[in-house]
Amino acid sequence: MKKVIMGNHAASWAVMLSRVQVISAYPITPQTQIVEELSEMCGDGRLAAKFLKVESEHSAMASVIAASATGVRAFTATSANGLALMHELLHWAAGARLPVVMVNVNRAMAPGWNIWADQSDSLSQRDTGWIQIYAEDNQEVLDSVLMAYRLAEIVRLPVMVCYDAFFLSHTYEPVDIPSPDMVDRYLPPYQPEIFLDPQAPHSFFGLVMPDVYMEMRYKMQQAMERVPAVAAQAADEFAAIFGRRYDMVEAIECDDAETVLVTSSTTTSPARVLIKQLRAEGKKIGVLKLRFFRPFPTDEVRRALKGKKRVVVVDRNISFGKGGIWADELRGALAGRPGMPQVYDFVTGLGGRDITPNLLAEIVADAEARKTPDRLLYWKGVNQ
Amino acid sequence: MAEEKPIVFAHVDDMPEMVMSIASMLWNKTGSWRYLRPRYEDRVPPCNEACPAGNDIEGFIRLLGEGQPAEAWRLLKEENPMPAVTGRVCFHPCEYGCNRVHFDAPTSIQALERYAADHAAGELDWAWRAPTGKKIAVVGAGPAGLAAAYHSRRLGHDVVVYDALPQAGGLLRIGIPAYRLPRDILDAEIAAIEKMGVVFELGVRVGVDVPFAKLAEFDAVFVAAGVHVNRKLGVEGEDGPGVVAGLGLLAKVALGEKFACGRDVVVIGGGNSAVDAARVARRLGANVTIAYRRTKVEMPAFEEEVRDAEEEGVRLELLVAPTRIRRDGGAVTGVELQRMELGEPDESGRRRPVPVRGSEFDLPCDMVVAAIGEAADLSFLPPEIKQEWGKIVIDAFGLTGRPGVFAGGDIADPQQNVAQALGDGKRAAIAIDRFLHGETIADIGGKIIVGERGCASMAQYAKRGASHAKIIDAQHVAAYEELNLWHFTRAERDRMARAPLAERLAGFAEINLGLTDAQAAHAAERCFHCGVCTMCDNCYVFCPDVSILHKTDGGYGYNIELDYCKGCGICVKECPRAAMSLGEE
Numbered sequence: 013m014k015k016v017i018m019g020n021h022a023a024s025w026a027v028m029l030s031r032v033q034v035i036s037a038y039p040i041t042p043q044t045q046i047v048e049e050l051s052e053m054c055g056d057g058r059l060a061a062k063f064l065k066v067e068s069e070h071s072a073m074a075s076v077i078a079a080s081a082t083g084v085r086a087f088t089a090t091s092a093n094g095l096a097l098m099h100e101l102l103h104w105a106a107g108a109r110l111p112v113v114m115v116n117v118n119r120a121m122a123p124g125w126n127i128w129a130d131q132s133d134s135l136s137q138r139d140t141g142w143i144q145i146y147a148e149d150n151q152e153v154l155d156s157v158l159m160a161y162r163l164a165e166i167v168r169l170p171v172m173v174c175y176d177a178f179f180l181s182h183t184y185e186p187v188d189i190p191s192p193d194m195v196d197r198y199l200p201p202y203q204p205e206i207f208l209d210p211q212a213p214h215s216f217f218g219l220v221m222p223d224v225y226m227e228m229r230y231k232m233q234q235a236m237e238r239v240p241a242v243a244a245q246a247a248d249e250f251a252a253i254f255g256r257r258y259d260m261v262e263a264i265e266c267d268d269a270e271t272v273l274v275t276s277s278t279t280t281s282p283a284r285v286l287i288k289q290l291r292a293e294g295k296k297i298g299v300l301k302l303r304f305f306r307p308f309p310t311d312e313v314r315r316a317l318k319g320k321k322r323v324v325v326v327d328r329n330i331s332f333g334k335g336g337i338w339a340d341e342l343r344g345a346l347a348g349r350p351g352m353p354q355v356y357d358f359v360t361g362l363g364g365r366d367i368t369p370n371l372l373a374e375i376v377a378d379a380e381a382r383k384t385p386d387r388l389l390y391w392k393g394v395n396q
Numbered sequence: 397m398a399e400e401k402p403i404v405f406a407h408v409d410d411m412p413e414m415v416m417s418i419a420s421m422l423w424n425k426t427g428s429w430r431y432l433r434p435r436y437e438d439r440v441p442p443c444n445e446a447c448p449a450g451n452d453i454e455g456f457i458r459l460l461g462e463g464q465p466a467e468a469w470r471l472l473k474e475e476n477p478m479p480a481v482t483g484r485v486c487f488h489p490c491e492y493g494c495n496r497v498h499f500d501a502p503t504s505i506q507a508l509e510r511y512a513a514d515h516a517a518g519e520l521d522w523a524w525r526a527p528t529g530k531k532i533a534v535v536g537a538g539p540a541g542l543a544a545a546y547h548s549r550r551l552g553h554d555v556v557v558y559d560a561l562p563q564a565g566g567l568l569r570i571g572i573p574a575y576r577l578p579r580d581i582l583d584a585e586i587a588a589i590e591k592m593g594v595v596f597e598l599g600v601r602v603g604v605d606v607p608f609a610k611l612a613e614f615d616a617v618f619v620a621a622g623v624h625v626n627r628k629l630g631v632e633g634e635d636g637p638g639v640v641a642g643l644g645l646l647a648k649v650a651l652g653e654k655f656a657c658g659r660d661v662v663v664i665g666g667g668n669s670a671v672d673a674a675r676v677a678r679r680l681g682a683n684v685t686i687a688y689r690r691t692k693v694e695m696p697a698f699e700e701e702v703r704d705a706e707e708e709g710v711r712l713e714l715l716v717a718p719t720r721i722r723r724d725g726g727a728v729t730g731v732e733l734q735r736m737e738l739g740e741p742d743e744s745g746r747r748r749p750v751p752v753r754g755s756e757f758d759l760p761c762d763m764v765v766a767a768i769g770e771a772a773d774l775s776f777l778p779p780e781i782k783q784e785w786g787k788i789v790i791d792a793f794g795l796t797g798r799p800g801v802f803a804g805g806d807i808a809d810p811q812q813n814v815a816q817a818l819g820d821g822k823r824a825a826i827a828i829d830r831f832l833h834g835e836t837i838a839d840i841g842g843k844i845i846v847g848e849r850g851c852a853s854m855a856q857y858a859k860r861g862a863s864h865a866k867i868i869d870a871q872h873v874a875a876y877e878e879l880n881l882w883h884f885t886r887a888e889r890d891r892m893a894r895a896p897l898a899e900r901l902a903g904f905a906e907i908n909l910g911l912t913d914a915q916a917a918h919a920a921e922r923c924f925h926c927g928v929c930t931m932c933d934n935c936y937v938f939c940p941d942v943s944i945l946h947k948t949d950g951g952y953g954y955n956i957e958l959d960y961c962k963g964c965g966i967c968v969k970e971c972p973r974a975a976m977s978l979g980e981e
Contacts, residue, residue, distance in 0.1 A: 109414050168413055206414050210942040215417035215424075227408040228415060235413075 013189045019180030022150040022187050023089065023115045023173070024049035026157030028059045029195040030113075032087045034079035036064035036072045040094040041127045042181040043117045047089055069094040073101035073114075080110040081216065083207030085161065088112070091177065092119035092133045099137065102170075106141025106232065108217050111164030111171070111202070113157060114142075118277065118328075119177040120363040128364020129176035131277065131329040135305065135337040137172070141232055143239060144305040146277045147175040150185040155256060156303075158190075158199060162246045165202055167235045176328075177364065179278040190254055198253050236307045243304070260309040262301040263316045265291065269298030270321040271376060272353070274313075276302045276338060279326050279367050286369040290376070297376065302338060310345040317346065320353040324379045326372065327389075328361040335359065335389035356385050360392040426941060430963030430981065434935075436953060437977045439874040439927025443505060445847030446493025448815040449476045449543075450822060452855065453490055453505055454928050456512055461920040465515035472512060473520055475854050476818055477546035478539065478585045481568060483510025484908070485577050486815045487698060495876040495926050501889040504911070504919040511916045522592055524858060525552035530832045533558065533614040535602045538566020539814050540620035540805025542586065543821025544828075545594045547854060548618075551829045555594045556614070560601035563651065566622050567806070568814065570647035571669065573676050574904040576701075603776020616828045619777070619788065619796070620805035620821065623770040623812070629664060633721030634766070638728030642673040642767025649676050657682050658763025662731050664688075664718050665767035666695035671702055673765045674710045679901060684710045685759065689717040689736050689749040708901055717749065719756055721764055730760040772807045793837045793852075794824040802827055819851040826857050847873045874927030874974045883934065883972035887922050890915040929953060929975040935967035 017025070023046045027035070035054070037047040053059040062079075066072045069090050076086035090098065095116050105112045120130035134144060145160060147153045153175050160171035175181065208216060220228060243260055251257040262280075265287055266272055275283045280301040290297045300316050300323075302309065317323055327336025334340055339357030346352040356379040361367040375392055379385075403418050405411050412418065441454040452471055459468035472479040486506060494502035530553045534541045537559035545555040563569055564586050568577060590596060600606055602621070611617045626641035628634060638658065642665060648655040657680035663670050666688035674684045686705070688695060691714050695702055706712065716733040723729060735755035738747035774783050782789040782797040788808040790796055796803050804820025806812045826844065830837045844856040848871055893909040900907055911919060936944045936954060943961040944954050968976040 107415070206412065206416065213421045213942075214419075215421045217415045218417070220415055224405060224411065227405070227411055230408055231411070231413060 013191070014186050015189055016184050016186050017150065018045065018182050018184050019150045019153050019175055020045035020117070020182065021049050022154040023157055024053065025187075025189050026154040027087050028053050029190065029192055030085065030087075030158060030161050030199055031196075031201070032059070032061050033084035034062045034064065034076060034086045035088065036066055036075035036079070036086075037088045037090065038066055038069045038072045038094060040069070040091045042119060042177040043089045043091040043094070043115070045181070046115060046117075050087075069097040070101060073098040073105065073112075076112050076114075077101060077105050077108060077110055080105070080112050081108065081208045083202070083204050083209070085202045086110075086112050087114070089115040089117070091117040092121055092127075095133050095137065096121065099140070102137055102140035102142060105170045107228070109168040109232070109235075111161070111168055113160045113164055113171050113173065115153075115157065116172050116174045117177050117181045118174050126363040127177060129179055129278070129328065130362050130364065131174070131176075131327075131337070132331075132362075134172060134174045135329050136331075138306065138337075141169060141236075142306060143167075143169055143171040143236075145171065145173050145303055146305060147173060147180070147303075148278060148280045148301065150180060150183070150187045151256070152258065153180060154187055154189065155250065155254065155258060158195060159243075159246050159250055159258065161199055161202075162249075163239065163242060165204075166242050166246075167238050169232070169235050169239075174277070176278045194253055198250060239304075239307045240309065240311065258303060259312070260302075260304040261312040261316060262303065264299040264301065266298035266300060266316055266320075268296055270296040271380060272298045272300050272317060272320050272323050273372065273376065274300045274302060274323055274325040274338065274342060276305070277328070279328060279361070282367055282369040282372055283326070286372045286376070289369070290373075305338075305341070308341050308345060313342060313345050314349060314352075317353055318349075318351050322356060322379055323353045324356045324358065324376060326361075326367065326375065327357060327359045328367065330359050330362065339389070354385055356382070357389040358392045359389050365393060425959045426962045427943075427957075427959045430958075430961055432963040432965060432978050433958070433981050434956060434961065434963065434965060434968050435977050435979060436929055436975065438929060438975055439872045439878075440847040440850070441926040441928060442493040442495055442847075442873050442875070443490040443503070443926075445850040445873050447490045447819075447846070448811065448813070448851055449482060449486075449818040450846050450851030450853050451475045451479075451490070451509070452853075453509075454923065454925050457503065457505070457508055457920050457923045458925060458928070458930065460508055460512060460916060461923070463917075465512050465916075466517040468512035469516040470518075470520065472509060473522075475822065475851075477543055477589055478568075478818065479509050480513035480516070480581045480585055481539070481577060482815055482818065483507070483513045484581070485568070485572055487813055489815070495874070495879060495924055496922065498876045499881065499884065499924075500886045503923045504890050507890065507892055507911050508916060508919055511911050514910055520588070522550050523552070524550050527554070528552040528832065530554065530615045531556070531613075532616045532618065532828060533611045534618045534620065535611075536566060536620035536622055536805065536807070537561070537564035537586075537596060537598070538620060538622050538805055538817060539568055540622075540817035540821040540824075541566065541618065542589055543818040544618045544620065544802075544804070544824045545821075546589050546592070547822050547825030548828060549589070549592045549594050550854075551825065553615075553829070553832070556597060557594060558597045558600050558602050558606065560599070560604075560621075561651075562599045564596055564598060570650045571643060571672070573646065573650065573672050575675070575679075575900065575907050576672075578906050608776050608778060615800070615832055617801045618794075618821070618824050618828065619781075619801065619803040619807060620817070621772070621776075621807050623772045623806045625771045625773050626766065627769045627771060629718055629766045629768065631718050631720050633723050633728075636723065636726060636728075638723075638762060639721060639764045639766060642669040642765050643770055645673050645765055646676060649680075655680075658728075658761065659683065660761040661685070661763045661765060662687055662713075662759055662761045663765040663767055664731075665765075665769070666690065666697060667767065667769065668697045668701060669770070670765075670767035671695075671697040671705050671710075673767050675701075675705050675708055677763075677765070678705075678708050678710055679904060682763070685713050685761070686710055687713045687716050687718065687731070687733055687759070689715065690738060690746060691715060694746045704907065707897060713759065715749065717751065718764075722758060728762055728764060730758045731764050732756050732758050774807070793827040794820060795827060800831060822854060823852045826852050826854070842871075845871070847871055872927075878974035879924060879926060880970060880972045880974075883932075883970075884924060887918070889922070890919040925973050927974050929971075930973070932972060934970045934972060935976065938966050938970040940964065940966060
């Protein structure tokens with residue numbers, strides 16, 4: 013069934029189709045419609061889930077952690093400062109190895125107060141142990157949530173599905189909504205072996221001494237390292253049922269490219285437009301869309317970028333004192349490997365400023381005019 | 397449990413993925429940490445305490461909520477022989493006591509009582525006790541006398557009720573018009589008392605037809621003869637045709653006697669009798685004016701009755717007092733009224749009306765109804781039954797100055813209303829029962845009172861059985877502040893449909909039409925059930941130690957697993973209705 017819906021409602025539909033059992037969330041622009049729609053779905057019986065109203069994002073995450081611990085599928089959604097308020101509990105959900113799925117609508121952090129697209133909110137949760145996926149369009153939002161549950165429940169780590177404020181959250185696009193039957197085939201009921209069971213009481217999440225704490229962390233990293241293989245299998249199965257394929261990265265026209273634009277989220281779409289134009293002009297240019305931030309698709313980017321002349325990273329985020337976060341991660345993945353390209357990092361589009369094909373063309377031209385990156389980052393679009 | 401050995405992980409792969417104990421934690425009896433213990437402890441709902449008739453209001457509403465109106469009626473009948481009457485004419489002090497008053501609007505208790513009574517079905521299992529052979533005389537077949545007779549009969553005694561009027565019911569019959577209390581409703585509840593074997597001697601005035609001394613043949617006497625002597629206006633021209641008493645008018649119409657109503661009628665007074673007399677006169681075709689000496693706010697009549705009277709075309713002339721009745725050749729031609737203004741508050745707390753000199757004016761009319769109150773006729777009583785302020789002096793349980801003689805209702809109680817009278821009758825029945833057993837009620841008095849200020853409870857008295865130990869003495873009334881209001885939502889109060897105005901004026905058909913089934917269900921749902929466990933499962937859901945358990949036999953209430961209950965008190969805190977307490981071990 014095709015419907016023209018906003019990105020936020022694509023997320024709601026995915027949650028409904030995933031037969032989520034407990035939802036708890038606190039409203040924040042631009043996330044609100046996700047849970048608004050879900051509360052309607054719970055209210056009118058389309059979704060048999062408990063909807064818990066709470067007084068903060070901290071409590072929302074605490075509630076879904078508790079729900080997930082009892083062995084049910086749980087969901088929450090937030091944005092920007094709401095996500096930041098959850099910070100402690102993000103560590104908690106991951107450390108407890110609970111397959112919670114959360115949508116984070118990427119919004120700029122305040123102050124200054126700004127409700128528009130910016131990835132700094134979720135990227136700064138890098139080390140909490142959450143898998144992070146970034147979606148480019150509304151279809152990918154819906155599909156990523158379905159895949160997120162699949163992935164989370166196999167590797168027992170929480171997954172954050174991120175997409176840009178307003179460019180997706182409030183923008184209507186045609187979305188193919190799969191039938192419940194198809195989703196049921198893809199996503200079996202969640203039946204964990206371990207859960208909080210009053211009939212068989214165990215002590216959960218208690219004190220762990222130095223003799224085993226490190227092993228717990230080791231296992232989390234092991235789980236993260238399993239993700240590429242599990243994600244690949246999940247992508248295969250998804251493609252088989254739904255006819256759409258999502259890998260950890262998408263390499264577009266990269267094979268013969270000399271310059272590769274590295275993008276994430278909605279920045280990919282103008283890049284797709286741009287390289288069509290530049291290819292028509294005879295330029296050897298490609299785009300590498302990064303879907304996963306955690307685990308970082310290290311092998312995938314190495315494969316895709318080996319032998320390229322230059323890589324131009326577009327970062328709608330900033331790690332103050334360093335630079336664009338995707339570029340920094342990318343450099344880490346490529347460092348010390350023979351035959352790897354030079355990385356140009358462009359920080360732009362912060363706080364919802366538009367990233368157009370023309371802006372990307374300027375960025376490419378800027379990078380190509382340089383022999384070598386003489387700075388860690390370049391700002392594009394700052395009035396100066 | 398077997399001896400536990402420490403678990404050592406030789407390899408990271410042996411460890412569980414989650415941070416959790418490998419072994420069951422049942423060995424860890426966290427109950428040993430507890431120093432406070434939760435308990436299920438029902439409190440007294442404030443409505444129950446506020447009911448002068450001592451009804452188990454929370455209980456009957458719970459039964460209504462469970463879809464058992466006949467059982468609700470049966471529960472009401474435990475404390476009150478006339479729920480169909482009080483469901484219509486009681487001034488519902490329970491609703492003023494209702495905790496929902498502070499939340500949105502009180503539960504529609506009176507309308508629900510009426511709903512339960514109107515859905516009465518099946519027989520009442522009224523006999524609690526085998527016949528005792530003791531004989532009780534009741535003077536007065538009004539609500540107090542009827543309640544005393546009913547409860548005494550349930551306790552196994554023989555009862556004879558005397559009344560000077562030709563029909564039983566007292567003021568319910570002659571004072572309350574049929575549009576508020578239909579005759580068949582009143583008749584049915586009186587007939588039920590008669591069916592229990594209570595003997596009625598009607599048209600027999602004690603002190604005239606039967607000397608009071610003759611009642612000494614009985615083992616006990618309850619005097620509830622009411623107040624029937626009309627107060628006089630004390631103005632020139634009062635005596636003679638065309639001036640009638642409010643209660644006289646009401647009684648004549650109620651008993652079907654001949655009554656020639658005037659065309660232009662002025663009713664003097666502001667109480668319920670005045671308003672009822674005015675509305676009856678309206679129904680007899682008269683133009684009616686109520687003349688009252690203060691403002692509408694001070695009128696002692698029920699607010700809604702005044703509103704109804706105005707709707708029906710009764711005119712209010714406020715801040716006036718009569719100074720003379722004008723007559724022409726004997727016939728009333730008008731009443732001279734003097735304007736009043738409000739001065740300092742009097743002993744009733746209301747501002748005293750002060751005449752405005754020279755403000756007299758005439759209001760033409762052909763009939764004046766004097767409805768400024770009634771007094772008791774105490775002349776038939778022997779001198780050792782003490783009187784004060786026109787009432788019989790009684791103790792807290794209705795005993796007069798003479799052993800074996802009890803009194804209640806309007807003749808003894810300053811609170812002149814139906815529910816109070818019904819409560820007085822019940823209280824006297826219990827006191828008489830104790831007296832007949834050679835005891836006094838004083839030793840158990842406090843323990844059968846609902847709350848601290850409420851009426852005596854027949855259910856509590858019956859529970860007493862042979863042993864005093866069985867009496868519940870938890871009299872803690874559940875206060876609004878003790879409720880957990882997060883668990884309640886605001887909801888509109890349900891109102892009964894009312895007969896259209898034209899129909900109302902055309903006769904004496906009932907005005908309030910009762911709640912529909914859906915309204916009653918909603919109204920019952922609004923009840924907080926303050927202080928009473930309804931098995932809402934909140935404690936069960938919130939207990940972090942899975943220590944609140946449903947009873948394995950499916951019985952009412954919960955078991956607390958004290959081996960594991962840490963005494964955190966969350967169950968008590970999350971009880972919406974303050975039906976739990978947390979106390980030291």
